[in-house]
Amino acid sequence: MTTSVPRVLITTDYLRPGDDVDLFLRRSGLRTLHLPMAGRRDPSRLAAALAGVEAALVANEPLTAGILAGASQLRVIVRTGVGYDSIDVAAAARLGITVSNLPGINANAVAEYTVGLLLAGARRLVQSAQGVARGGWPREDGHELRGATLGLIGYGASARAVVPLACAFGMRVVCTTGVPEQLRSDPAVRFVALPELLATSDYVSVHTALTERTRGVLDESAFKLMKPTALLVNTARGPIVDEDALVAAVRSGEIAGAALDVVREEPLSPGSPLRGVDGIVVYSHLAGQTAEARAAAGRRGAEELVAALEGRARFKVN
Structure with a gap:
């Protein structure tokens, strides 16, 4: 009597057949199937790929209730990152599918990138380079980070990793979070309510998870509280920001930019309202994308997948 080899679908775009993660999974007795996610994908293609698959190592795939319902053999999903809002966790739980994420896996990468965006925004580096490319020679004054106030929305691993970097630049740090008071032990951070953070911060950086409570929390009323010189940085999730309200706030001068x-x-x-707005710079979701963070996420994700298939998931979220 022969038993079938469990199949694993891998959609994270930087994981490839024959790499260390692939070899680890195959040595663990699994059969791998790679379907890298690059841009938008027809949901029917993802549903077809999940047919007959016992586990999935995924990027930001939209794993909806409908798609999960059709994956009759799926038992484990591991997200190679921190956020898992693209997965219907409740539907997965009803279907007996374990969902795991990798908390803190790219915190250092996100923190360094956040400071990079702060510097680029304060000194208008992108606008300067664009001006030179167009044949100009822009010479506008920028601003120093030293002495400025940084407001962190959220106090997870990436936000906590930002704090010492900001302090090294001589910034003051305030934070709003739902983390219990006994876990707010950093003397370099002053914890305040969101309205005070928005009103007092020169830079506001978003590090919170996307939930129904945080969806659209940075809206028209929030921007009205911010300084006209303030810069918004978002490395968390797009829907936390009301993009139409942001465009209106930047164009009217309620805030300086984002x-x-x-x-x-x-x-x-192509039709996004964010395009062509002076003061708003959009990057391509790179905060956690370093070689070091990718290597760690791939390996830890594979280890979590094997553990979850054996009933010993360490980072289960449902």
Whole structure:
């Protein structure tokens, strides 16, 4: 009597057949199937790929209730990152599918990138380079980070990793979070309510998860509280920001601008209101994408997948 080899679908775009992750999974007795996610994908193609698959190592795939319902053999999903809002976790639980993420896996990468966006925004580096490319020689004054106030929305691993970097630049740090008070032990951070953070911060950086409570929390009323010189940085999730309200706030001068690594619809649609707005710079969701973070996420994700198939998931979210 022979038993079938469990199949694993891998959609994370930087994981490839024959790499260390692939070899680890195959040595663990699994059969791998690679279907890299690059841009938008027809849901029917993903549903077809999940047929007969016991586990999935995924990027930001939209794993909806409908798609999961059709994956009759699926038992484990591991997200090679922190956010898992693209997965219907409740539907997965009803179907007996374990969902795991990798908390803190790219915190250092996100923190360094956040500071990079702060510097680029404060000194208008992108606008300067674009001006030179167009034949000009822009010489506008920028601003120093030293002495400025950085407001962190959220106090997860990436936000906590930003704190010492900001302090090294001489910034003051305030934070709003739902983390219990006993876990707020950093003396370099002053914890405040969101309205005070928005009103007092020169830079506002988003590091919170996307939930129904945080969806659209940075809306028209939020931007009205911010300083006209303030810069918004978002490396978390696009829908946390009301993009129409942001465009209106930047164009009217309610805030100075925004550096967005994430947007509501990725890749950025041709008709997005964010296009062509002076002061808003959109990047291509790169905050966690370093060679070091990718290597760690791939290996830890594979280890979590094998553990979850054996009933010993360490980072289960449902």
